[in-house]
Amino acid sequence: MGLVKSSKILLSIVLVAAIGKEASATQHVVGGSQGWGESVDLNSWASSQTFKVGDQLVFKYSSGLHSVVELGSEAAYKNCDLGTALDSKNSGNDVVKLTKPGTRYFACGTLGHCGQGMKVKITTVAGNAPSTPASTPSSSGACFIQPLANPFVLAAAIFLATTDLFHLF
Numbered sequence: 001m002g003l004v005k006s007s008k009i010l011l012s013i014v015l016v017a018a019i020g021k022e023a024s025a026t027q028h029v030v031g032g033s034q035g036w037g038e039s040v041d042l043n044s045w046a047s048s049q050t051f052k053v054g055d056q057l058v059f060k061y062s063s064g065l066h067s068v069v070e071l072g073s074e075a076a077y078k079n080c081d082l083g084t085a086l087d088s089k090n091s092g093n094d095v096v097k098l099t100k101p102g103t104r105y106f107a108c109g110t111l112g113h114c115g116q117g118m119k120v121k122i123t124t125v126a127g128n129a130p131s132t133p134a135s136t137p138s139s140s141g142a143c144f145i146q147p148l149a150n151p152f153v154l155a156a157a158i159f160l161a162t163t164d165l166f167h168l169f
């Protein structure tokens with residue numbers, strides 16, 4: 001009986017930890033519900049968002065019609081100079097991870113689209129999102145401590161744990 005209760009407590013903590021991790025990173029669908037397109041006011045959309053380290057951009061569009069080209073400088077962005085591209089994607093559902101603070105520039109690679117305004121500038125801020133190290137997917141210890149640093153998650157964990165303990169005694 002005690003073992004069952006203990007594993008229930010452990011499960012609760014694991015669940016809370018998973019929720020805490022989920023809440024710390026945001027996926028930003030570029031252009032909102034309209035997606036990545038020529039007639040979308042992409043800069044208004046960008047200024048309505050807060051991009052934090054650890055967040056992701058998702059570019060949604062019809063593959064073949066558009067693409068996503070990352071540009072290396074403000075000048076290339078201003079002039080729609082696609083020749084200096086750092087990276088290019090064309091799946092129609094492209095995910096870009098914001099790994100560090102700073103400004104990144106994206107444009108459509110289809111001829112003429114960038115000039116028509118199909119481009120966006122994304123400024124990432126440091127934020128307090130814990131950087132999720134890819135090397136430690138499910139090691140013990142760190143996984144528990146990191147989400148528990150969040151006061152809300154900690155309170156929820158304590159609540160769940162004590163609720164179960166009351167049943168024990």
Ligand SMILES: [Cu+2]
Nearest residue numbers: 066108110113
């Ligand atoms: Cu385009």
